[in-house]
Amino acid sequence: MCQKMNGRSKLEVLDVSINALSGELSDCWMHWPSLTHVSLGSNNLSGKIPNSTGSLVGLKALSLQNNSFYGEIPSSLENCKVLGLINLSDNKFSGIIPRWIFERTTLIIIHLRSNKFMGKISPQICQLSSLIVLDLADNSLSGSIPKCLNNISAMTARPIRGIWYDALEADYDYESYMESLVLDIKGRAAEYEGILRYVRMIDLSSNNLSGSIPIEISSLFGLQFLNLSRNHLMGRIPEKIGVMASLESLDLSRNHLSGEIPQSMSNLTFLDHLDLSFNNFSGRIPSSTQLQSLDPLSFFGNPELCGAPLTKNCTKDEETLGPTAVEENREIPEISWFYIGMGSGFIVGFWGVCGALFFKRAWRHAYFQFLYDMRDRAYVGIAIKLKWFHQKLRRYHAG
Incomplete structure (x- = not known):
């Protein structure tokens, strides 16, 4: 690569990738000014990138992957304005x-x-x-x-x-x-x-x-x-x-x-x-x-x-929500529905009975007559029980 050539090199693409090339790159890239694509990947190349690569002002693609190059990227590559x-x-x-x-x-x-x-x-x-x-x-x-x-x-x-x-x-x-x-x-x-x-x-x-x-x-x-x-x-x-x-x-x-x-x-x-x-x-x-x-x-x-x-x-x-909040959230709906059900049941039961008695005269008379009969039966039952109890008590003292 460092050998001087007669006239200007017109080589545009250099691809020698995926071979067994080794050693360092020669610092002679100024002799190849027409290169636009350089691919040296997948070889055993080492060393640093030569500064002369910056002379490749028409370079559009540089591929040096999968080698053993080291050091910093040379500042001379900044001259490759169309990279x-x-x-x-x-x-x-x-x-x-x-x-x-x-x-x-x-x-x-x-x-x-x-x-x-x-x-x-x-x-x-x-x-x-x-x-x-x-x-x-x-x-x-x-x-x-x-x-x-x-x-x-x-x-x-x-x-x-x-x-x-x-x-x-x-x-x-x-x-x-x-x-x-x-x-x-x-x-x-x-x-x-x-x-x-x-x-x-x-x-x-x-x-x-x-x-x-x-x-x-x-x-x-x-x-x-x-x-x-x-x-x-x-x-x-x-x-x-x-x-x-x-x-x-x-x-x-x-x-x-x-x-x-x-x-x-x-x-x-x-x-x-x-x-x-x-x-x-x-x-x-x-x-x-x-x-x-x-x-x-x-x-x-x-x-x-x-x-x-x-x-x-x-x-x-x-x-x-967190686990505690979930448990509390589960309890709140159950308690709420309990009171809601109790309240609605009371309203329905109360007006179901009292409302009927209020608007139906015959039902009202029958209802109170039923209460009077229950009162009389309770009174008679209690009186009989009390009389039986007194008789038992006298016999006990007499004996």
Whole structure:
């Protein structure tokens, strides 16, 4: 690569990925100014990225994934003004992600997972309106998730058919070269090539992020895959998450999230992978065909969570009230209905008898005659009993 050539090199695409190349890269990239796509992934390469890569001013895609590169991303790469794809995943890069990456508005794919990057995610990333894949998973990033992610307009609407990205495809002669990307989606790795342009993904998992999930993230209506698992996030799931109609996979597991699962989540009809395990969620799991068909392990590790598909049952009262309040609430209706029944029974019985006697003269006479007869019979009975008792008493004294 360092040998001087007669005339200007016209090589545009260099793809030697998935081989057994080893050693360090030569610092001679200035001899290849026409390169637009460089793919050296899945080899045994090591060392640092040479500073001369910054001389590739027409570079649109740089793929160095799955090697043993280390050190920081060279500042010379900032000279690559039309860079649209940067894939440095599965290496040993360290330091802070350069600010210029978050300011390069031409970027559509940032894939830096499984490295040793640290520091915060700059809010400048919200300027990348064309970003379709953001994968910073498995690093040591800290701080909060930027609240302005709703400014990434490429994720706020569904992909448009026939859209063209120069960074993903290069035409030459009667053929074309197409970039590919291995993404961890729905718990498994899959290679995306021809349909990569239609993917909308954010993966910030396995970092040290804190704070809450920004409510602005609900505005990403075109987002298909969201993974914020294995961080230190707190608070609730945004209530309007149900408007993210394109969401197919959502992983919020192993955080410190709490509260109830929003009812709006039942509107996610495309959702076929969900993991909310090992948080502090409580209450009933919202009812929907999608949620109840998921594996119970998706909700495991939330002791206060109940309802299908979990085996722990719950009622609406138990969901909104504590156990003591539920017992008290059960006693109050029973006591209330007892007094209501007693009062209504008294009113019906009283007016049923007295009302009839008041309006019916014949019944009134018969009723009082009956009372007089009962009085006379009682009087006679008592008199006979008293006479019998006196006779017994005299015989006792006489004897």
